[in-house]
Amino acid sequence: MRRIMVFGTVTLACAMALTSCAAGGSSTGQAAGKKGDVTLTFLTFETPNLNAAYWDAAIARASAKVPGVTIKKLVAPTADRTAYAKQLDASGQLPNIMIAVDSAGFAQAGKLVPWSDAQLKDFVSPQSNPINGRIYQLPYNTQPTPLVYYNKADFAAADITAPPTTYAQLLADSAALKAKGMNPFVVGGGGADTWADMYPLIAAVGTDVYAENPQWLADRSAGKVTFADPAFTKAVSKIAALTSAGYVDKAGLSRSYADDEQAFRDNKGAMYPMGSWFAASADAKKPSFDMGVFAWPSDDGRLVVPAYTGGGMSVSSTSPDTALAQKWALAFMEDKQNLDASVKSDGSIIAIKGYTPPTTMGPVYKATVDIYEKAVAANGIVNAFSIETGDGALPPGMSATTATGVQDLMTGRKTAAQFSSFLDTEWAKAKQ
Amino acid sequence: MTSNLDAARARRSRLGATARRLGTFSAFGAPGLVLYTTFVLVPVALTIYYSLTNQNPFNPPTRFVGLANYIRLASDDDFLRALRNTALVTGIIVVTANLGGLLIALLLDRRGWLYNALRSVFFTPVVLSSVVVSVIWRAILTDDGLLNSMLRSLGVTHPPGWLSDPNLALFTLAWILTWQMVGFCVVVYLAGLQGVPVELHEAASIDGAHGLARFRHVTWPMLAPALTINTVMLLITGFKVYDQVQVITNGGPGNGTTSTIAFQVVQTAFSGNHVGYASAMATVMLLLVASVSVIVLRVLQRREVSM
Numbered sequence: 001m002r003r004i005m006v007f008g009t010v011t012l013a014c015a016m017a018l019t020s021c022a023a024g025g026s027s028t029g030q031a032a033g034k035k036g037d038v039t040l041t042f043l044t045f046e047t048p049n050l051n052a053a054y055w056d057a058a059i060a061r062a063s064a065k066v067p068g069v070t071i072k073k074l075v076a077p078t079a080d081r082t083a084y085a086k087q088l089d090a091s092g093q094l095p096n097i098m099i100a101v102d103s104a105g106f107a108q109a110g111k112l113v114p115w116s117d118a119q120l121k122d123f124v125s126p127q128s129n130p131i132n133g134r135i136y137q138l139p140y141n142t143q144p145t146p147l148v149y150y151n152k153a154d155f156a157a158a159d160i161t162a163p164p165t166t167y168a169q170l171l172a173d174s175a176a177l178k179a180k181g182m183n184p185f186v187v188g189g190g191g192a193d194t195w196a197d198m199y200p201l202i203a204a205v206g207t208d209v210y211a212e213n214p215q216w217l218a219d220r221s222a223g224k225v226t227f228a229d230p231a232f233t234k235a236v237s238k239i240a241a242l243t244s245a246g247y248v249d250k251a252g253l254s255r256s257y258a259d260d261e262q263a264f265r266d267n268k269g270a271m272y273p274m275g276s277w278f279a280a281s282a283d284a285k286k287p288s289f290d291m292g293v294f295a296w297p298s299d300d301g302r303l304v305v306p307a308y309t310g311g312g313m314s315v316s317s318t319s320p321d322t323a324l325a326q327k328w329a330l331a332f333m334e335d336k337q338n339l340d341a342s343v344k345s346d347g348s349i350i351a352i353k354g355y356t357p358p359t360t361m362g363p364v365y366k367a368t369v370d371i372y373e374k375a376v377a378a379n380g381i382v383n384a385f386s387i388e389t390g391d392g393a394l395p396p397g398m399s400a401t402t403a404t405g406v407q408d409l410m411t412g413r414k415t416a417a418q419f420s421s422f423l424d425t426e427w428a429k430a431k432q
Numbered sequence: 433m434t435s436n437l438d439a440a441r442a443r444r445s446r447l448g449a450t451a452r453r454l455g456t457f458s459a460f461g462a463p464g465l466v467l468y469t470t471f472v473l474v475p476v477a478l479t480i481y482y483s484l485t486n487q488n489p490f491n492p493p494t495r496f497v498g499l500a501n502y503i504r505l506a507s508d509d510d511f512l513r514a515l516r517n518t519a520l521v522t523g524i525i526v527v528t529a530n531l532g533g534l535l536i537a538l539l540l541d542r543r544g545w546l547y548n549a550l551r552s553v554f555f556t557p558v559v560l561s562s563v564v565v566s567v568i569w570r571a572i573l574t575d576d577g578l579l580n581s582m583l584r585s586l587g588v589t590h591p592p593g594w595l596s597d598p599n600l601a602l603f604t605l606a607w608i609l610t611w612q613m614v615g616f617c618v619v620v621y622l623a624g625l626q627g628v629p630v631e632l633h634e635a636a637s638i639d640g641a642h643g644l645a646r647f648r649h650v651t652w653p654m655l656a657p658a659l660t661i662n663t664v665m666l667l668i669t670g671f672k673v674y675d676q677v678q679v680i681t682n683g684g685p686g687n688g689t690t691s692t693i694a695f696q697v698v699q700t701a702f703s704g705n706h707v708g709y710a711s712a713m714a715t716v717m718l719l720l721v722a723s724v725s726v727i728v729l730r731v732l733q734r735r736e737v738s739m
Contacts, residue, residue: 087702191684194684253575413598430704
């Protein structure tokens with residue numbers, strides 16, 4: 001009897017241990033839109049700006065334009081919707097339509113339907129993020145990632161009369177703010193929101209690496225450069241120096257993304273490097289201070305803005321009706337009200353021909369667009385490191401690994417050189 | 433002749449009874465067996481099979497690679513760190529939850545509505561979803577969360593970074609797991625305490641044993657089965673911890689400071705797409721849990737007999 005008990009207990013233990021590793025995550029689904037003949041699943045994600053009400057209303061508008069479709073909304077449990085899509089795919093449940101999911105891997109494996117030139121004719125940058133020459137994600141908006149949002153009152157209190165235009169000025173301003181007892185930067189994201197720690201590094205790589213060599217990541221892929229090269233390590237050392245000088249509040253490492261945004265609103269720091277989507281939120285929920293925005297400064301003062309154009313819909317090749325799914329996805333993306341809602345909720349800079357944003361947009365959004373347009377005019381737009389998709393992207397899983405490495409930089413567990421070397425090692429592992 | 437017929441009849445009757453018992457057993461056992469095979473044994477077998485391949489759903493074709501994944505594991509820093517973290521967290525919760533559970537059970541081993549209510553209070557974390565528990569603790573333990581706000585109001589100018597300090601975060605996780613599991617230990621120890629015959633206590637009292645001596649020589653030996661159950665369950669909980677890591681720290685702060693084997697498996701499979709390699713990790717985890725459970729069970733059961 002005892003042997004049977006031992007065997008039973010051990011078997012149960014093994015089963016619990018192993019089955020606990022199975023892909024979990026029941027989808028938070030709900031039906032939206034009106035009843036139709038074909039039911040399509042649609043993977044979204046929610047943030048403080050893009051909440052459930054935003055998605056439900058947008059789904060309903062698109063469904064009204066495409067009869068015969070019932071949409072079942074799925075919500076990724078974290079902002080990492082690509083990882084969630086992979087989990088769903090592993091259990092044979094890849095959603096029929098997905099928004100802002102990295103196409104890399106899915107496309108090469110034939111799991112996505114490419115968009116045709118005719119379908120892309122209204123998009124400003126129809127060839128953004130190609131995979132083997134084809135487009136799998138609608139390039140519907142551009143997001144400067146990051147810009148630096150700042151508290152004008154804090155700057156004034158530290159006798160800073162204008163936002164910095166060179167990196168040396170940024171350091172001087174940070175020192176001035178710190179001398180006045182203010183925390184210069186709010187940077188952070190802990191737990192599932194570790195990705196939010198990345199923005200200062202994305203900015204520094206933009207100004208120091210991509211501005212000099214826009215094809216740098218493609219060169220890395222071809223083995224022509226490494227992360228340990230001086231140019232990349234110099235960019236990393238800027239972030240290490242900012243944290244070791246005490247200009248970045250390490251409390252951010254434990255905050256969620258939403259809490260970090262709130263920390264900036266609550267004046268727990270003077271500058272907040274963040275994607276352009278923050279502009280809409282800043283205008284909609286005005287903090288107690290006036291807010292400005294500037295581009296992360298380069299050493300020589302040249303205007304450089306990392307940006308990503310994409311973020312739209314992808315359609316699974318296993319959808320019950322791929323043509324209808326693409327039609328619905330396009331209807332969603334090109335609907336004026338949906339685009340307006342995206343601009344108002346997420347600060348999108350829409351990359352669809354003929355679109356003009358609502359005239360009621362607030363000053364922070366307008367200032368954000370102004371910087372972007374100046375950078376376009378100055379030929380200063382570069383890729384946003386780690387945000388890239390398509391052929392020139394980091395290998396799968398490396399964005400998340402890089403974000404954890406940034407945390408090591410911020411806590412002092414890695415030097416700039418160690419961080420660069422770490423990325424080279426992780427690259428090799430990811431490619432195995 | 434008659435006795436031969438009787439014997440044959442009896443044999444047939446016995447066979448019939450055995451067949452009926454077998455039929456009844458099959459009728460009741462088959463659904464469970466089918467479910468267990470489908471949802472446990474087949475996935476386990478598939479995992480072991482995948483571990484011998486280079487399966488990557490985004491990079492076909494899948495090839496048989498023999499033990500290459502296992503050989504690679506032996507020198508994979510990320511996996512070895514996850515293994516160390518898992519062992520440390522498991523060790524901490526086995527000791528602290530057992531100790532805490534025993535102390536609380538001893539305090540609650542009394543009659544009265546207050547003690548009944550307190551038993552429910554201590555058991556509540558066990559039935560809560562680990563994600564809910566994680567979200568609550570996260571709100572408490574962030575650098576500007578409830579705990580540090582309270583510490584600051586008490587004059588602590590630089591309270592610890594419970595989740596942001598890489599040297600502390602793993603212990604914070606272990607504390608949260610202990611908090612969630614201690615109620616389970618309390619209930620098991622209480623059941624054990626209530627099973628100790630009153631006569632033994634009376635006999636010990638007559639022999640002059642009081643307080644600590646009575647606990648050591650009467651109560652503690654009688655709690656041996658409860659210790660076995662708690663230890664094995666805590667071992668399993670510790671080895672498979674995933675939810676809390678995912679929600680509270682995402683394996684950080686930094687690279688892998690709080691990653692556990694289960695977390696590493698999910699990351700490797702669904703972020704890096706290396707399903708074959710992740711399956712090898714899961715298989716190692718299976719072997720670890722199995723072997724540690726067997727050893728602990730054997731040792732503790734031997735101890736039960738010797739006591």
